[in-house]
Amino acid sequence: MDIKNFAKRYMPKEVIEAVGSDRAEVAIKMASSAAARLDRNNEFFYEPAHVYHPGNWSAKK
Amino acid sequence: MTELHWLEAHEAAELIATKQLTSLELTKALLDRIEKYDTGLNAFLTLRPDEALEDAKKADEAVQKREKIGAIHGVPFALKDIIDAADWPTTAHSRLFADNIAKNDAEVTMRLKRAGGILLGKLSTHEFALGGPSFDLPWPPARNAWGRDYFPGGSSSGSGAAVAAGFVPIALGTDTGGSVRNPASMNGLLGMKATYGRVSRRGVIPLSFSLDHVGPLTRTVRDNALALSIISGFDEQDPGSSNVVTPNFSKYSGSGVKGLKIGVIKHFYQEDMIASNEMSSGLENAFAVLADNGAVLEEIKTRPLIDFATCNRIILLSEACAIHEKWLVERTDEYGESLLTRLLPGTAFNAVDYVQAVRTRARYAAEFNEFFKEFDAIVTVNNMEVAFPIEDQAACDKYYSRQARTPFNVTGNPALAVPIGFDGGGLPMSMQIITNQFDETMAYRIAASYEAATNWTKMHPDLDKTATLP
Structure with missing residues (x-):
């Protein structure tokens, strides 16, 4: 899948300010690389792995 | 009788139940051993000897009174310090939680106590079960029981060191990307990551909700099966x-x-990553033992490791950042450098990355479980190498991620780390046995057969040589 439009990942500026631009730059590169590697070849009907069952939302006894 | 510190949990329970041993004798012996050697291994973060001895006395009284007793009555255990025990600290080995006192037992703690177990202490971990080994935290990292200069695996590092050192026969760890099986591997232990959902995570500080598992580390197959039960x-x-x-x-x-x-x-371990020659030989020898005992082995191919690892990382770090979001900005300076470095990419993934990863996970799990229509189990490598020197940052950067455990956090299948011997330097090697969802019994069956044909789980470190401070 062509994911060029999504290739660059961004970090919230509050996080960059908190951790410093050097750490942020390294982390952004790692995230961009992992996101680019992810196999996105999912058919439309593939739901996420942890879709919750209604029972999980019911009131606990 | 076997030295008390090398007794298996089931053996100790039997001796206590039949009044050949008291829980007090056993607990004292283990506390003495911890006092003597843990200054070299740093396995424990919190110990409460008086409380443990008091619990042991009560356990002995129950035996004297012929009360109904549980499967590990009077036997000490310990917990990775992200697992709650009521009124004990749960620090996550982090400044952020240094003053955190748990209000209640985690479900797993409650179950071990209900079975008669005596909580001896809380164990070292990588910070929040992710960053480490770290030397910039309030507590030092745990060290390998087979050589204190070496990494003991992580993140359940204290759990691995404590069981291998004969401090406790059972310790619990957690496994999100392999953190039970890694210390099991590097300390020559059995470590089980059971099927996702098999063991409750309530009362355990989460790293990644959909990938977290709690599992036992033990010295033998029988104890591991007992602890998981x-x-x-x-x-x-x-x-x-x-x-x-x-x-x-x-x-x-x-x-x-x-x-x-x-x-x-x-x-x-032959294409996706290249394992060390000794590890490859160790694996071939282990597989030969299974074949010699009548198993039919056949090579199979699944997705490359990088596919599983990428899926695991995006889910794990995204979920972890949902937990740490507020602290990352407001309490940044309290994090250790290792955790910060590993966690930060999670703040840069976008929502689509995460959703695609959890969709991909479902597909990978479905694909992988097709194997179990034809096969009873799957075996493969655990770590690509034995433990690296713990203070060598370059070695840590190079070897830390060279493993094959994350596929089974992604698929949720049971995966059991099994010791397969030692390298030339005397450090443990390990394989994994993977089985169909909820078929942990099959993993234990194969491991027990292998264990019976080898001597690896009967071998223990000599702490006078491996654990003493220079």
């Missing part, structure tokens, strides 16, 4: 808990492997 079971307060019936996992006994069909994934 105790901690497993449905918990309605854990949204991921499964209500599939919990069998007695110890009922593998005597079944052997004759006629079992076992798939072997070699490309994980």
